[in-house]
Amino acid sequence: MLQLKNIKKSYTTGEFTQVALDGININFRESEFVAILGQSGSGKTTCLNVIGGLDQYDSGDLIINGKSTKDFEDSDWDAYRNNSVVFIFQSYNLISHLSLVDNVEMGMTLSGVSSAEKHSKAINALERVGLEQHIHKKPSQLSGGQMQRVAIARALANDPDIILADEPTGALDSQTSEQIMELIKEIAAEKLVIMVTHNPELAEVYADRVIHFKDGRVVEDSMPLANQRVNENYEIKKTSMSFATALKLSGKNIATKKWRTALTAVASSIGIVGIALILSLSNGFDKKISSYESGSLLNFPLTVTQGISTSMSNMTGTDFFKEAEGAYPEESKVFSHDAAKEVVVHNNIFTDEFMNYIKKLDSKVLDGISYSRNVNMNILKSDGKTASAVNTGSVNITSFPTKIDGDSESYLSNYYELLAGDYPKSENELLLVVDKFNQLDVSAMEALGLDYKAKEINFEDIIGKEYKLILNDNYYKQKGETFSINSDSANLIDLYNEKDTINLKISGIIRANEDVGSAALPAGLAYSDTLAEFFIDNAKDSNIVKAQEKADYNVLTGEVFSEVSDNPYAVTREKVLMSLGASVLPNTISLYPSDFTGKDIITKYLDGWNKNLNDDEKIIYTDMSSLITGLSGGIMDGITLVLIAFAAISLVVSLIMIGIITYISVMERTKEIGVLRALGARKKDVTRVFNAETVIIGTCSGLLGILLAFILTIPINIVLEHLTGLTGVAELNPLHAVLLLTISLSLTVLGGFIPAKMASKMNPVEALRAD
Numbered sequence: 001m002l003q004l005k006n007i008k009k010s011y012t013t014g015e016f017t018q019v020a021l022d023g024i025n026i027n028f029r030e031s032e033f034v035a036i037l038g039q040s041g042s043g044k045t046t047c048l049n050v051i052g053g054l055d056q057y058d059s060g061d062l063i064i065n066g067k068s069t070k071d072f073e074d075s076d077w078d079a080y081r082n083n084s085v086v087f088i089f090q091s092y093n094l095i096s097h098l099s100l101v102d103n104v105e106m107g108m109t110l111s112g113v114s115s116a117e118k119h120s121k122a123i124n125a126l127e128r129v130g131l132e133q134h135i136h137k138k139p140s141q142l143s144g145g146q147m148q149r150v151a152i153a154r155a156l157a158n159d160p161d162i163i164l165a166d167e168p169t170g171a172l173d174s175q176t177s178e179q180i181m182e183l184i185k186e187i188a189a190e191k192l193v194i195m196v197t198h199n200p201e202l203a204e205v206y207a208d209r210v211i212h213f214k215d216g217r218v219v220e221d222s223m224p225l226a227n228q229r230v231n232e233n234y235e236i237k238k239t240s241m242s243f244a245t246a247l248k249l250s251g252k253n254i255a256t257k258k259w260r261t262a263l264t265a266v267a268s269s270i271g272i273v274g275i276a277l278i279l280s281l282s283n284g285f286d287k288k289i290s291s292y293e294s295g296s297l298l299n300f301p302l303t304v305t306q307g308i309s310t311s312m313s314n315m316t317g318t319d320f321f322k323e324a325e326g327a328y329p330e331e332s333k334v335f336s337h338d339a340a341k342e343v344v345v346h347n348n349i350f351t352d353e354f355m356n357y358i359k360k361l362d363s364k365v366l367d368g369i370s371y372s373r374n375v376n377m378n379i380l381k382s383d384g385k386t387a388s389a390v391n392t393g394s395v396n397i398t399s400f401p402t403k404i405d406g407d408s409e410s411y412l413s414n415y416y417e418l419l420a421g422d423y424p425k426s427e428n429e430l431l432l433v434v435d436k437f438n439q440l441d442v443s444a445m446e447a448l449g450l451d452y453k454a455k456e457i458n459f460e461d462i463i464g465k466e467y468k469l470i471l472n473d474n475y476y477k478q479k480g481e482t483f484s485i486n487s488d489s490a491n492l493i494d495l496y497n498e499k500d501t502i503n504l505k506i507s508g509i510i511r512a513n514e515d516v517g518s519a520a521l522p523a524g525l526a527y528s529d530t531l532a533e534f535f536i537d538n539a540k541d542s543n544i545v546k547a548q549e550k551a552d553y554n555v556l557t558g559e560v561f562s563e564v565s566d567n568p569y570a571v572t573r574e575k576v577l578m579s580l581g582a583s584v585l586p587n588t589i590s591l592y593p594s595d596f597t598g599k600d601i602i603t604k605y606l607d608g609w610n611k612n613l614n615d616d617e618k619i620i621y622t623d624m625s626s627l628i629t630g631l632s633g634g635i636m637d638g639i640t641l642v643l644i645a646f647a648a649i650s651l652v653v654s655l656i657m658i659g660i661i662t663y664i665s666v667m668e669r670t671k672e673i674g675v676l677r678a679l680g681a682r683k684k685d686v687t688r689v690f691n692a693e694t695v696i697i698g699t700c701s702g703l704l705g706i707l708l709a710f711i712l713t714i715p716i717n718i719v720l721e722h723l724t725g726l727t728g729v730a731e732l733n734p735l736h737a738v739l740l741l742t743i744s745l746s747l748t749v750l751g752g753f754i755p756a757k758m759a760s761k762m763n764p765v766e767a768l769r770a771d
């Protein structure tokens with residue numbers, strides 16, 4: 001079954017070459033107990049290592065079941081060691097941090113045997129060597145003889161064809177030696193056992209065949225075999241260790257060094273804690289800045305108003321009226337300037353194209369948009385018996401801003417708190433806006449038909465309050481030249497109860513958020529612009545509007561319009577038409593930028609409209625917020641980067657530290673590497689074992705770092721609140737946490753990579769010799 005053909009092997013150290021095997025020719029039987037005797041240095045161990053595939057021969061051939069090993073690759077040798085041969089060493093070579101069962105299972109673990117099968121085979125083998133009582137012990141808790149029995153059980157469990165024993169009783173007393181020899185002899189009845197020994201008596205008593213070595217040659221063979229019987233079906237199954245096994249192996253190793261691992265994890269987590277805290281603070285400050293910015297922009301939206309407007313040019317954003325060449329000129333001259341010219345008088349004329357241009361604004365930079373129209377929607381309130389118009393002079397009725405893509409709720413829910421009820425789901429639903437004290441002016445309450453004499457009103461009594469919207473043709477009736485409200489008395493209950501009215505109701509009560517302070521919507525009633533559009537759509541074809549378009553007097557009062565055109569308060573036909581709902585174009589458009597960067601983008605966009613237009617066609621906007629400067633997020637980013645760079649240094653330190661720790665671990669586990677290799681582990685598997693160790697340490701330190709950072713944000717927030725009044729500034733973004741965990745993991749694996757590679761390159765014979 002096993003044939004050594006002229007095997008030669010020599011070692012060169014410096015200039016000196018030592019021939020260890022000098023042409024060995026031996027044929028072995030399938031099952032026999034062969035003892036190799038010889039003086040020290042005669043090449044016995046080398047021969048055993050060559051047979052076991054731990055060491056490679058220089059020339060000749062090792063034939064296993066008729067198969068030459070000349071062209072064996074590394075992986076073939078690994079598989080051969082795992083499937084066909086097994087070693088029993090003088091110094092037992094058990095893995096100290098694994099229990100007896102785990103040690104016995106290791107060879108099978110490498111060959112991928114299922115865990116149940118592996119376990120039962122291991123228990124059987126341990127029973128066979130008489131150690132069933134001790135299966136959960138660690139090797140250090142056993143006597144020498146017991147340890148050698150475990151090594152024999154490990155050899156048996158994998159069911160190899162060849163067992164190679166290198167002075168198995170060398171470290172044992174004579175009585176224990178005999179017991180071990182009995183055990184080996186028993187095994188040899190079914191397997192090929194090759195044992196190297198210094199003890200000729202043991203060889204005589206137990207071995208079937210004794211071979212003598214001298215100077216690397218066979219000088220005597222008690223029972224040579226001439227012809228080989230070949231088992232043609234011989235095939236080697238490749239081995240592979242799963243990452244889970246590697247993790248388990250390293251986990252158990254780490255468990256024996258809990259303190260060292262814990263300290264390493266703490267030390268290497270410091271960098272992660274630093275970066276996590278910096279990120280959570282900058283994240284929090286960024287949020288505070290942007291909420292402060294959008295809060296202040298909420299009170300100063302960009303506005304575009306139709307008609308003639310007079311304003312200071314520094315508020316109009318556009319600079320087409322600017323005279324000076326630029327601020328901070330270099331010239332040594334004083335320039336004259338006319339302050340009166342700074343005042344801009346311009347007539348903005350809205351067109352449908354302009355309205356569409358506005359609607360195409362990027363919704364990311366625009367938090368909300370609102371249109372105010374000077375339309376007088378005919379809204380009636382009623383107590384059941386009487387009805388009257390809601391007096392728009394007493395209560396603010398405004399349209400609430402919406403997202404440009406039409407989602408009103410997201411704008412409102414960003415800046416307002418819903419105190420009761422729901423956000424409007426249709427244009428028929430209205431919102432009641434209260435100030436930060438939950439107040440509403442008594443005259444507004446009266447106008448809305450609420451109990452203004454009461455000191456307080458419960459929310460539930462307001463939610464669901466109904467109003468009626470009356471369309472122009474129902475609301476106005478013509479009497480000769482003029483129009484008046486279609487009712488015989490001051491009580492408009494008939495009009496209120498008419499069929500063609502539109503029901504409106506208050507669906508919710510809102511108040512501006514605390515961080516926003518005062519906000520865009522004044523206390524009063526807020527409706528959606530869709531309601532106004534619906535009303536106007538109907539009103540523009542109504543009789544009163546048609547009559548007003550023709551008449552040169554106010555059809556509601558009969559008054560002739562005044563000629564004076566530059567009086568901004570004069571009642572003009574356009575104004576009356578607008579209040580009657582003749583114009584689909586709004587009076588004012590308010591744009592609420594998301595932040596200062598967003599504002600810059602919007603102003604550029606608005607300037608874009610004016611490009612290539614004549615001055616009188618241009619549309620100018622008012623930018624009240626130009627008076628407040630935005631805090632630059634850039635400064636924050638800069639500081640964050642510098643701080644991260646500092647914290648990164650500690651990460652590099654931990655990278656080096658992990659490298660050193662893994663290196664020490666490789667040194668400590670040299671013997672284990674040898675055992676694993678002897679059991680058939682591939683180089684890759686050894687790398688895997690150490691990579692698994694760094695993965696465990698990296699994950700621990702990453703998780704620890706994030707946990708510590710998270711815990712530290714609590715006192716940091718308390719201190720910051722105390723010092724600055726800002727609440728909840730430090731806030732770790734979960735995405736950053738995941739990112740940092742990945743960084744910690746990659747850095748530790750990187751740090752351990754070189755030592756892990758070193759471990760895999762170790763010569764198994766030398767590794768086994770390590771103390």
Ligand SMILES: Nc1ncnc2c1ncn2[C@@H]1O[C@H](COP(=O)(O)OP(=O)(O)OP(=O)(O)O)[C@@H](O)[C@H]1O
Binds near residue numbers: 039044046
């Ligand atoms: N890795 C090595 N590098 C250099 N020389 C080596 C190496 N391994 C073995 N040798 C040499 O090869 C020769 C054979 O050594 P080997 O260990 O096989 O002898 P042995 O018969 O097993 O001896 P012992 O009974 O003392 O264990 C010795 O002279 C030894 O010094």
